[in-house]
Amino acid sequence: MEVALPRDLEQHASLAKRRHAELCRQRQIFNARNRIVGGDTGAWDVQVHDQKIKEATEKARHETFAAEMRQNDKIMCVLEDQERRDRKNLCRVISDFQQSFQKPETRREFDLSDPLVLKKDLPARQSDNDIRNTISGMQKFMGEDLNFHERNARINQNRAEDFHTETRLQFDETAKHLQKLESATRKAVCAAVKEFNKNQAMEAAEKKKQERKQEQEDNLSEIANLLRGDLLSENPQQAASSFGPHRVVPDRWKGMTQEQLEQIRLVQKQQVQEKLRLQEEERQRDMDWDQRRIQSARATLLFERQQQRWQRDLSRALDSSNLSLAKEQQLQKKYMNEVYANQPTEDYFTQFNTTSR
Structure with a gap:
């Protein structure tokens, strides 16, 4: 088992410190943003x-x-x-x-404040012969018996019936009087209307007579005017319009004259000849345009054929040139392979930009 000496530890620490500094320097140099803008990115982070x-x-x-x-x-x-x-x-x-x-009726003093005490109490007398209706009680006086209202109602009903009968008799008398007045007025109105209708009939007969006389006179005048007028005499001037010589009044126009008809036929013949001339000119123009289109199409066809021949010649020349260039490239590649025998590998390109020195 090997023991790490303090000197080896210091070397390892120094080497690690240098590696860390180199990595920090590479981050600053290889990062385009930090290199151009600048600033303490570590502090910012x-x-x-x-x-x-x-x-x-x-x-x-x-x-x-x-x-x-x-x-x-x-x-x-x-x-x-x-x-x-x-x-x-x-x-x-x-x-x-x-x-x-805690109901109210369970209280001791409820009988003093019972709202239904009067309804529960008995009336002073129940009939005119009630034994409680004594003289000293003074509950019944003259005219205060229990049938007082019925008796008064019968008296009032009898009075109303008498008043109704009397009023009906008065209405009948008034109706008879009004009927007599209406009959007299109707007779007077009928006489006045009869007289008015008689006068109206006489006036209408006289008016009709005058209108018939005036109508006969108007008819005679109209017949005379027609006999002497331009309508039956067929005067061509009567159809002349006030809007111009080329216009006429339709209800007075008797037709065109022979000269006008001859003039119209002459104009129609001239129009037909003019139309034939225009049709001939149009046919000649169409023939000229057809001839031109045929010539243009023929020239276009010849030009397209010439273009195709030129295109084929150009393609042959280009193929020949490409073949010559391909042969030259093969010869040059063969020469370069013989001259440069040692080709660079991927390791050669990856060694760049690995340190900051």
């Missing part, structure tokens, strides 16, 4: 770590307080419900006790 611990502690404390408050709220709600139930039970028990053992 410690501050960030402390801040996170502080925030976590504060959050845990608040959550603990919140949990305690929620628990206290639940306890308060339970206690309030229990107190409400106890108060309700106590009130119910007191009410039951009062209804069972």
